[in-house]
Amino acid sequence: MGTSGPGLWSTFLYYFTSSSLIAVFAITQGLHTESDPSLHFYPYIGGLVFGLLAGSTGAYFNRHISITINSKKPHRLEQHLIKQLIQNSYQLVGELEGFTIYQRPNLSGVFSGKLFYQLNENNVIISGRATQVKALRNYLNPKVETDLR
Known part of the structure; x- marks a missing residue:
């Protein structure tokens, strides 16, 4: 499928790595660890903890x-x-390999990502991104049950 994006592990790794590096740098600058060798491991421990939290949160909300x-x-x-989609400010962007693509305009599109859907004979x-897809699923599931009556 041409619409696959980063999954759980690659999203976790991205957020974990970038957040850990930023945290280590910030803690090192804040504690001035270069002058006191006994504080040398604190930035790495803080970076690890912050990276695990950010990686888990990012992977939960932003995986594809x-x-x-x-x-x-x-x-x-x-x-x-x-x-x-229109009520949520999404606009039609185009098609790719049978999938219709919607995206929010401007900066909000960067944060929410693109949504793809494909209409088949018995399903859609x-x-x-996980948060947008789950919200759409919650909205559409009652509609499916109504259509079955």
């Missing part, structure tokens, strides 16, 4: 996931999906 929502009427589900596949 895909979900499939089954529906007997996927075109109606697509209408609900597009309505929700939605792919994007």
